[in-house]
Amino acid sequence: MTTARKRDYSLVGESTRTAIETGLASAEWYHTDVPRKAMKELMQRSDGPAIRDTVIWLAVILGSAAGIVWFWGSWWVVPFLFVYGVLYGSSSDSRWHECGHGTAFRTRWMNDVVYHIASFMLMRNPVQWRWSHARHHTDTIIVGRDAEIAVMRPPDLVKAALAFTGILDFRYSLPTLVRQAFGTLSDDEKSYIPEMEQHKAVVVARWHVAIYVATIALAIALRSWIPLVLIGLPRLYGTWHMVATGLLQHIGLADNVTDHRLNSRTVYMNPVSRFIYWNMNYHVEHHMFPMVPYHALPRLHELIKHDLPEPNPSMWHAYREVWPVLLRQLKYEDFYLKRELPPTARPYRGEFHAVDMSAAAE
Amino acid sequence: MADWVEACAVDDVEKEDVIRFDHGGRTFAVYRSPDDKFFATGGYCTHEKAHLADGLVMDDIIECPKHNGRFNYKTGQAKGAPVCVNLATYPVKIEAGKVMIQI
Numbered sequence: 001m002t003t004a005r006k007r008d009y010s011l012v013g014e015s016t017r018t019a020i021e022t023g024l025a026s027a028e029w030y031h032t033d034v035p036r037k038a039m040k041e042l043m044q045r046s047d048g049p050a051i052r053d054t055v056i057w058l059a060v061i062l063g064s065a066a067g068i069v070w071f072w073g074s075w076w077v078v079p080f081l082f083v084y085g086v087l088y089g090s091s092s093d094s095r096w097h098e099c100g101h102g103t104a105f106r107t108r109w110m111n112d113v114v115y116h117i118a119s120f121m122l123m124r125n126p127v128q129w130r131w132s133h134a135r136h137h138t139d140t141i142i143v144g145r146d147a148e149i150a151v152m153r154p155p156d157l158v159k160a161a162l163a164f165t166g167i168l169d170f171r172y173s174l175p176t177l178v179r180q181a182f183g184t185l186s187d188d189e190k191s192y193i194p195e196m197e198q199h200k201a202v203v204v205a206r207w208h209v210a211i212y213v214a215t216i217a218l219a220i221a222l223r224s225w226i227p228l229v230l231i232g233l234p235r236l237y238g239t240w241h242m243v244a245t246g247l248l249q250h251i252g253l254a255d256n257v258t259d260h261r262l263n264s265r266t267v268y269m270n271p272v273s274r275f276i277y278w279n280m281n282y283h284v285e286h287h288m289f290p291m292v293p294y295h296a297l298p299r300l301h302e303l304i305k306h307d308l309p310e311p312n313p314s315m316w317h318a319y320r321e322v323w324p325v326l327l328r329q330l331k332y333e334d335f336y337l338k339r340e341l342p343p344t345a346r347p348y349r350g351e352f353h354a355v356d357m358s359a360a361a362e
Numbered sequence: 363m364a365d366w367v368e369a370c371a372v373d374d375v376e377k378e379d380v381i382r383f384d385h386g387g388r389t390f391a392v393y394r395s396p397d398d399k400f401f402a403t404g405g406y407c408t409h410e411k412a413h414l415a416d417g418l419v420m421d422d423i424i425e426c427p428k429h430n431g432r433f434n435y436k437t438g439q440a441k442g443a444p445v446c447v448n449l450a451t452y453p454v455k456i457e458a459g460k461v462m463i464q465i
Contacts, residue, residue, distance in 0.1 A: 026410055040379065043418040102430045106420070108441075127443070134429045134444040138410055194446055291418055291427050 007143045007255075007333065009152050011188040015144025019256070024142050030259040030349055031288055032307040034300075039289070042296045042303075045106035049295040050098075053275070054114060057095070061087045065230055072226055081229070085238025086276060089166065092121035093242040094278035094294070100130055103293040104278075120208055123173035123235055125180055127201035128189055135192045137290055141255045141263040147192060151251045153333040155326045160247065166239035173235070174212075180205035245269070245277045248315065252322035252329070254336045259349050260287040262338065266301065266311040267318045284308050307346060309339035366455070366462045369402065375461070380424060380435075382415035385465065390452065391415050392461055393435045395422060400454045401435050402463040408433075408440065408447035 008015040019025040034042075060083065067080030096118035098104035099111040119126035132147040139145035151160055162168050179186075183202050185193065193201055212232060219227040254262040261284055269281040280286060282297040285304065292300050305311075312318035321337065328335045341348065369383040375394040382405055383390045389405030391414040403424070407414055412428035419425075424435040431445030438449035453464040 039416075040418070045418075045420065102425070102432070108432075130443050134409070137429055196446060197443060289427075291425065291430060 007153055009143060009149060011144060011147060011191045013144060016191075017144070019139070019142050019144045024139070024256055024258070025145050026138055027258045029140075029288075030261070030346075032304040032346075034289070034303060038303060039292075042289070042300050043291045043293075044296075045103065045293060046295075047106045047110065049293075050104040050110070050114075053278070054095075057087060057091060068229060069226060081237065084230075085234045086241050087238070088121050088234035089236070089238025090240070090242035090245075091276040091278075092118040093246065094276065094280055096122055096124065096126075096129070097133070097280065098278050098294050100126075100133055101290055103291065120211070121234070123170070123177060123208070123232075125177060125201050125205050125208070127197055127204055128180070128185075128193055131193045131197065132189075137287065140260060140287055141250050141253070141257075143255055147188065149250070149255075150247055151326075153255070154330050155251075157326060157330075160326075163243045163247070164240045166236040166243075169239065170235050177205045177208050177212075181209040241273070241276055244315065245273060245281065248312075248318045248322075249280070249283045252325040252337045254338065257349075260284050261308055261341065261345075262348060265318065265339075266308065267315055268311050268313050269315060273315070306342060306344040309341055309345075364464045366464050369461045369463045372400075372456060372459050372461060375400070378419050378421075380415050380417065380419050382413055383463070388465070389413065390463065390465070391424065391435070392454075392463065393419060393424065395419075395436070400456065400461050402452040402454050402461075403433070403435050403438055403449040407431055407445065408449060409445045414449075 010016070064080045064084035064087065068077055068084055071077040071080060095104070095114050099115035099118065102108065102111045104114065105111045116126055119129065136146050136148040141149060143149070159168060180202055185198055185201060189201070190198065215227045215231045219225065248265055248267050250263055250265065253265060257263055264284045264287050266284045267281045269277065274281060278294040279297040280294070282301045285292070285297050285300045288304075289300060312321060325335065325337045367385055369390065369392050370381060375381050375392060377394050377398060378396045380391050380393045383392050384405070391403050391405045393401040393403070395401065403414065405413055405415060407426040407428065409426065409431050410428060412426050414424050414426060416427040417425045418427075419435070422434050422436050423432050423441065425432050426445065429444045432441040433439060433445060433449045434441060435449070438451040440446055440448050455462050
């Protein structure tokens with residue numbers, strides 16, 4: 001009989017110590033072999049695709065904002081809210097992500113400008129989250145190390161469902177910014193933000209909070225909800241697409257392994273979602289080679305797919321596949337979905353993930 | 363007194379690229395700039411242990427393959443988060459078609 005391990009998701013707790021002691025922290029990860037010449041071509045940066053996408057993104061955001069203001073008070077405002085919300089509350093996540101990696105644009109300042117705008121939209125401290133995401137790439141889904149594990153085990157399905165409304169994230173993000181603005185970083189935050197960077201996190205939190213205070217003041221002065229609907233609240237009503245796509249990145253897959261083929265998921269998506277998500281549906285590829293810009297991920301996928309599990313053909317398929325896994329994890333939190341590799345792939349490394357799942361087999 | 367060590371042949375490194383060179387239990391990165399000059403730095407990123415030779419050279423920048431931290435490989439200067447500590451740099455000279463670094 002297997003006794004389920006209880007996972008401690010704090011970044012300074014028992015699982016942290018275990019990860020460090022067992023060599024899971026900052027480990028060497030599996031990479032598919034790609035010739036240097038091909039990888040160099042894939043890594044090449046270009047301003048063109050991201051400028052094009054950013055112009056479209058901002059133009060539609062401003063256009064839909066104008067529609068919200070114009071049609072406020074009538075039902076015609078709904079489609080504008082829908083578009084504005086998704087672009088503000090969801091596509092900002094992929095812009096934050098790609099520009100944080102510095103891969104979206106070739107020009108550094110362009111990455112930085114869009115990174116800060118997107119961070120504000122997401123109510124994310126850009127300093128804190130740059131470091132948390134670095135940790136996510138070092139220790140992807142390593143319990144006690146990764147600060148960005150969206151669904152912990154055993155899964156809280158109510159919490160996961162509520163995530164689509166943005167309520168929980170809003171409740172976490174805004175108080176976090178306020179706390180940081182008052183100069184307090186949590187122990188977890190201090191564990192991945194270097195000391196020399198911590199004051200920057202406080203300063204930028206103060207700027208974000210100041211903008212929100214100004215927005216609230218404007219709303220009161222105008223006796224109108226519009227300023228809040230345009231700044232801040234899209235984090236609630238427009239976040240669903242970010243959650244729908246983002247949850248699939250790792251949910252139901254292995255934790256505490258050093259092979260992204262085991263803990264990350266590639267899902268084929270429609271072109272609109274791929275624009276909103278900036279191709280992060282190629283998530284195994286992204287984690288294996290984070291230097292490859294979003295616009296080159298489809299080419300990378302073609303190059304290495306012989307070594308990866310078959311992608312889910314749709315988001316619907318992926319959620320149908322993961323649902324029974326989540327239900328099983330409610331009873332046996334060690335259970336996970338181990339996706340089959342094609343015959344052309346190199347086998348999974350076994351040293352960290354020989355988990356006994358016999359207890360989960362009914 | 364540091365020794366001059368042969369790292370590679372000139373032709374082993376393409377323009378605007380980098381290769382790895384291991385010597386005496388240490389690892390180094392040898393760069394060839396777009397204007398055809400050679401440089402050498404420590405081989406690991408100062409943020410976390412990733413080989414810079416797997417990264418991308420753009421003009422005078424080397425970008426780490428793991429977290430995209432950027433350094434000026436000519437000076438070793440860290441160019442911002444997530445890299446905060448400069449790279450060690452090493453003198454380089456070319457002799458008879460060989461890239462020599464002083465380590």
